[in-house]
Amino acid sequence: MSEPVVIVKNVWKFYSYMGQRIAVLKGINMVLYRGDMVCIxxxxxxxxxTLLKILAGLVRPDMGEVIVEGYNLSILDDDALAELRTSIISYIPQDYGLIEDFTVYENVELPLLIMGVSEEERRTIILETLRYIGISEKMNTKVKNLSGGEKQRVAIARALVVTPSILLADEPTANLDWENSKKILELFTRINKDFKTTIVIVSHDARVLEYVKRKYALYDGVLKEQS
Ligand SMILES: Nc1ncnc2c1ncn2[C@@H]1O[C@H](COP(=O)(O)OP(=O)(O)O)[C@@H](O)[C@H]1O
Ligand SMILES: [Mg+2]
Structure with missing residues (x-):
């Protein structure tokens, strides 16, 4: 495949549990390429x-390095990492991370407000993105009144408005039935094809594996690529 966009070198992460130091990630190595689509x-x-949050720069590893689009995340401060998340990396948490009392439009607008995009430009980008995702008709609906599948779409829309080169999704189908899960996985496939976005989906559901180009298994903090 083409150029590497994410390089993970010997990443270790420890947590303390009842006074003991437990290794959660044990020397992770991984390279992701432009236009890659992988499932962990x-x-x-x-x-x-934990691994996905490290890729997003939300959690720092205790050892090892993560290089994203040439930026070594370990030497960036928190502000610089936050800036990467409004330009290069979009992270979709398992619980969607949406504001329930805001409308779909307002939720998708947030990253653009943070970036200082003008109102007119925001509107153009949001309408185009909602149309692409297929949720335009819910634009003025509050998120708390949406179904799980719709919330996942809104979370994807909010992740896409910054035109990230890397999209990280934590268990995007965990709260959905299989019919809705398929629609979400098809949407990720379409995004990957249309924008060459590098996509990482983390999942405990083996059915996700059919939709990706490469697969990694993570067991007890050890990552192995599968054929
Ligand atoms: N902030 C934290 N503090 C302490 N332990 C944590 C923390 N986050 C995760 N862990 C522990 O690390 C292990 C891996 O967690 P996680 O990365 O959430 O796994 P997964 O997403 O595969 O279920 C679990 O045993 C969890 O309890
Ligand atoms: Mg998890």
């Missing part, structure tokens, strides 16, 4: 969310 698959407690 593994059971609950394997370290998937």
């Amino acid at each position: 698959y593994g059971p609950s407690g394997a370290g998937k969310t």
